[in-house]
Amino acid sequence: MKFKTFAAFVGPSVFMMLLFIAAPLISVFIQSFQITQPVMQQIEVETCTPGFLTQTCTTEVKTVPIIDEVTGKTQTTTAWVGFQSYQNVLQMDKFWEAIGSGQWRDILQIDFWKALRFTLMFTLVTLPLVIGVGLMIALAVNNAAKSLRGPVIFVSLLPFIITPVIGSLSIYWLFVGDGILTATLERWTGQDIAMFAQAWTIELLMYFYRVWHVAPFAFVIFYAGLQTVNMDTLESAIIDGASRFERLRYVIVPHLMPLIIFIALIHLMDCYRVFDEIIGFRSQAHVISLQWLTFDFLTPDDAGNRAISRAAASAMLTMVGIVVLLILPLRRTWRDHKGGAH
Amino acid sequence: MYLKKLALAGAVSLLGTSAFAACSYENTVPLKSLTAGFEAWKAVTDAMAECGNFQAELDQEFRTKQPAAFEANPSLYHIGGVSNGTITPLLNAGTIRPLDDLVAKYGANLQPNQLIKVDGKTMAIAMMVNTQHLMYRSDILADLGIDTPTSWDEVFAAADVIAKAGVVDYPIGATMKSGWNLAQEFVNMYPGFGGTFFNADNTTAVNSEAGMNALATMQKTLAYTDPEVLVSDSTYVQQQFQQGKIAMANLWASRAGAMNDESESSVVGKVAMAGAPVAVEGGAPATTLWWDGIVIAANITDEEADAAFRLAMEGLDEDMVTANNEAAIWLINGYVPGDLAKGAIETATASPSAPPYPSTTQMGLLHTALGNELPAFLTGERDAAATLQAIEEAYTTSAKEAGVL
Numbered sequence A: 001m002k003f004k005t006f007a008a009f010v011g012p013s014v015f016m017m018l019l020f021i022a023a024p025l026i027s028v029f030i031q032s033f034q035i036t037q038p039v040m041q042q043i044e045v046e047t048c049t050p051g052f053l054t055q056t057c058t059t060e061v062k063t064v065p066i067i068d069e070v071t072g073k074t075q076t077t078t079a080w081v082g083f084q085s086y087q088n089v090l091q092m093d094k095f096w097e098a099i100g101s102g103q104w105r106d107i108l109q110i111d112f113w114k115a116l117r118f119t120l121m122f123t124l125v126t127l128p129l130v131i132g133v134g135l136m137i138a139l140a141v142n143n144a145a146k147s148l149r150g151p152v153i154f155v156s157l158l159p160f161i162i163t164p165v166i167g168s169l170s171i172y173w174l175f176v177g178d179g180i181l182t183a184t185l186e187r188w189t190g191q192d193i194a195m196f197a198q199a200w201t202i203e204l205l206m207y208f209y210r211v212w213h214v215a216p217f218a219f220v221i222f223y224a225g226l227q228t229v230n231m232d233t234l235e236s237a238i239i240d241g242a243s244r245f246e247r248l249r250y251v252i253v254p255h256l257m258p259l260i261i262f263i264a265l266i267h268l269m270d271c272y273r274v275f276d277e278i279i280g281f282r283s284q285a286h287v288i289s290l291q292w293l294t295f296d297f298l299t300p301d302d303a304g305n306r307a308i309s310r311a312a313a314s315a316m317l318t319m320v321g322i323v324v325l326l327i328l329p330l331r332r333t334w335r336d337h338k339g340g341a342h
Numbered sequence B: 001m002y003l004k005k006l007a008l009a010g011a012v013s014l015l016g017t018s019a020f021a022a023c024s025y026e027n028t029v030p031l032k033s034l035t036a037g038f039e040a041w042k043a044v045t046d047a048m049a050e051c052g053n054f055q056a057e058l059d060q061e062f063r064t065k066q067p068a069a070f071e072a073n074p075s076l077y078h079i080g081g082v083s084n085g086t087i088t089p090l091l092n093a094g095t096i097r098p099l100d101d102l103v104a105k106y107g108a109n110l111q112p113n114q115l116i117k118v119d120g121k122t123m124a125i126a127m128m129v130n131t132q133h134l135m136y137r138s139d140i141l142a143d144l145g146i147d148t149p150t151s152w153d154e155v156f157a158a159a160d161v162i163a164k165a166g167v168v169d170y171p172i173g174a175t176m177k178s179g180w181n182l183a184q185e186f187v188n189m190y191p192g193f194g195g196t197f198f199n200a201d202n203t204t205a206v207n208s209e210a211g212m213n214a215l216a217t218m219q220k221t222l223a224y225t226d227p228e229v230l231v232s233d234s235t236y237v238q239q240q241f242q243q244g245k246i247a248m249a250n251l252w253a254s255r256a257g258a259m260n261d262e263s264e265s266s267v268v269g270k271v272a273m274a275g276a277p278v279a280v281e282g283g284a285p286a287t288t289l290w291w292d293g294i295v296i297a298a299n300i301t302d303e304e305a306d307a308a309f310r311l312a313m314e315g316l317d318e319d320m321v322t323a324n325n326e327a328a329i330w331l332i333n334g335y336v337p338g339d340l341a342k343g344a345i346e347t348a349t350a351s352p353s354a355p356p357y358p359s360t361t362q363m364g365l366l367h368t369a370l371g372n373e374l375p376a377f378l379t380g381e382r383d384a385a386a387t388l389q390a391i392e393e394a395y396t397t398s399a400k401e402a403g404v405l
Helices: A003-031 A084-090 A092-100 A104-109 A111-143 A146-161 A164-175 A180-189 A199-226 A231-239 A244-272 A276-281 A290-298 A308-341 B002-017 B039-049 B062-071 B088-093 B100-106 B138-143 B152-165 B180-192 B209-222 B234-242 B253-260 B302-315 B318-323 B339-349 B361-378 B384-402
Strands: A034-038 A040-050 A055-065 A076-080 B031-035 B054-058 B079-083 B115-118 B121-137 B170-173 B246-252 B271-274 B289-296
Touching: A003 A308, A034 A308, A034 B384, A040 B121, A040 B289, A055 B088, A055 B361, A084 A092, A084 A111, A084 A308, A092 A104, A104 A111, A111 A146, A111 A199, A111 A244, A111 A290, A111 A308, A146 A199, A164 A180, A164 A199, A164 A276, A199 A244, A199 A276, A231 A244, A244 A308, A276 A290, A290 A308, B031 B039, B031 B062, B031 B302, B039 B054, B039 B079, B039 B121, B039 B253, B039 B302, B039 B318, B062 B079, B062 B088, B079 B302, B088 B361, B100 B121, B100 B302, B121 B138, B121 B253, B121 B339, B138 B152, B152 B170, B152 B209, B152 B246, B170 B234, B180 B209, B180 B361, B209 B361, B209 B384, B234 B246, B234 B253, B246 B253, B253 B271, B253 B339, B271 B339, B289 B302, B361 B384
Parallel strands: B031 B054, B031 B079, B170 B246
Antiparallel strands: A034 A076, A040 A055, A040 B115, B079 B289, B115 B121, B121 B246, B121 B271, B121 B289
C-alpha cells in the first residue's frame, strides 16, 4: 500500500487515539504527582438554621476557601508532591508493618490491597472458566444438527447482548433478601438465605455472572475457529485411533491456540476493570475493585470535595496492573508472530 | 410530513408547559431548576410550573451536578434545591447570591425561620425540615404491651420482645447501606452520646469514648436487622415497612407519607411516628436536623434572578402547602401538622435538642471517611478501636489533600 493511502486510512484513528486516549492519559499522569487545593481561610460566621418554630443561630469559626475578587472563582494552589498520592493509595507503611508483624490479613484492611486481591482473583478465576465454557458451547453447537444450530446460537448469544450494569442489577434483584430466586430457594430448603450478607457468596455470584455474561463472546470466536479446522488432519487422527478427547487435545486446541490467547487478552483487560458488578450488587461493604476505588475517589461528597490526585494515582496503578498482566500473553503472541515470519 | 408532525408535537408540548393554571401571574422569563427528586420537591416544582416558562429537573444525584452547573457562567440553572449538607459547595464557591433585597420585594409571606442566614445575609429559603426519627408499628407494640421506646435501650428491649413473638421477619430496619447512608447512622448516633466531630484545629475528634459507644450501639442493632442490612438504603427500609417485614426503624421523616400510600403499603394506618430515641438518658435525640430549601444562582442576570425568586415564592406558597400537606414537614405558612409529623416535631423541639447537620467542608470529608471505613467494623473484620483509628487516618489524609489541615 502506498504510504499516502495508508496514512489517509490510519490518520483519523490515530488522531482520535491521541485526543481521547493519549492526551487524557498524560493529563492523569501529571495530576497523580500534583495536588490542587483551594486556599483556605478561617473566618467567624454566624449561621442561622430553622428549628421547627424558632431559628437557632450559632456563631462558629469556619474554614472556607478564599474567593478571588477578580475572577469570582475560588483561589487554588497546585503543588508537586512527588509520590505522595501513590503513597496515600498504597499505604506502604501499613503494608510493611502488617508483613513485619506477620498479620497478613491486616493487609486486606487497606482499601487498595483489598481491591487488588479481589480484582486479581476475579480476573484469574473467571479466565479459565470463560475459555472452558465458551469452548464447550462452541463444540456442542458445532456437533449439533444443522437445523438446531441457528436457534442454539441465538440463545447462547443472549447473555452477551445484555448491558452489563442491567445484567448485574437483574442478578441482584433475583438474589436479594426477598428476590424471586431467594424466596423460592427459601421455601424449598426451609432455610433463611441471605446471599448479600457475606463476602464469599457475593463473590461467587460475581464469578457466576461474569462467566455467564462473557462466555458467549468466547463461544462466537471459537465457533468461527472450529470452521477452519483442517478436516484431513482430523480424519487421519481418527484413522490413527485417536479418541474424541485426544483429537480435542492434540488437533483442535492447538489449532485454536491463537484464538485462546486473543480471548485471554481481551478478557484480562476487561476483567481487571471490573466495576459494574460492584455497583449493581451494592457490594461496597464486602467486596471492592480497583476501578471502583478510582470511582470512589472521584465522587464528590456533599461538601463538593473530591480526591482527584488519589483518583489519578489509583488510575495509573490500575493501568500498570493491566500492563503487567498482559505481558505474558503478549510475549507469546509476539513470539508466534516472529515465528510465523520465517 | 414526518418533520411537520415532529414540529407540531414539539409545539404542543411547549404549549403544555406554558399553561398557567393556578398561578397568580404569567412568567415570561425562561427558568430552570435542579433539585432532589422526592415528593416535596415534586409538589413545589409542579406549583412553579403552573406559572409557565419553567423547566424542572428532579434528580436524586443532584449533589454531584449542582456545584459544576452553578459555577458555569451563565449558570445552567437559575433555581437550586439544597439541604444543609449540599449547600456547602455552593456557599464555598460563591455561586449563589444573597437574597435579602428579593426577600424584601417578594417574600412578604415568608416566616422568619425560613431565612437561612450566613454572616447576616440570607443565602437560602428553607421550605421544610427533615430528620431521622422512630417509626414503629403501633399495632404490634400495642399487641405486645410495649410502650413507645424513647431510648435505644428501650428500642432493643422492645426488639427482643418482638423477635420472641415472631410477628415480623426482623424487629428493626436500618438505613445502613455502605457509604453515605451508613455514615449518616454514625453521624446520628455519635452526637447522641455527646460527641463532637471536630477539634478547634480541624482534626477530627471521633476517635473517642462517644465514638466507641456509637459503634457499640450500631453493632447491637445488627442482631435485630436483616442480615443484608449493609445494602439497605432509605427506599429499601421504606419497602420493608410497607410489606410488613419490620416493626421499627429510625427513618427519614420525608418517608412517613409512603407508609399510608394505599397503592404500595400493606400497613396503612399502622405505622406511627415518635421522636428519635435518645442514646443516653437525658441526652439529645440521637439524630441530626436537616432542612431543604431553595437557592438562586449568582451567575445569572438580575432580571432572571428577580423572576426566579418570584417564581420560587409562587411555588412555596400557602396553596401548594394546603394541597400537599402530608408530603413534608413544611415550614411554610398554612401547614397543619398531622399525625405523620408528630415524630419529627417531637424530635425538633426536644430539649436538649438534636444538632443540625453541620454544613462544612470538613463534615463532607469525614462523612466519606466514615462511609468507607465503617463497613469493615460491621462485617467483623476489624474491632471498634481500630475502626475509629482508620476513620481518623482516612479523614486526615483527605483533609490534608483538601487543604483544611
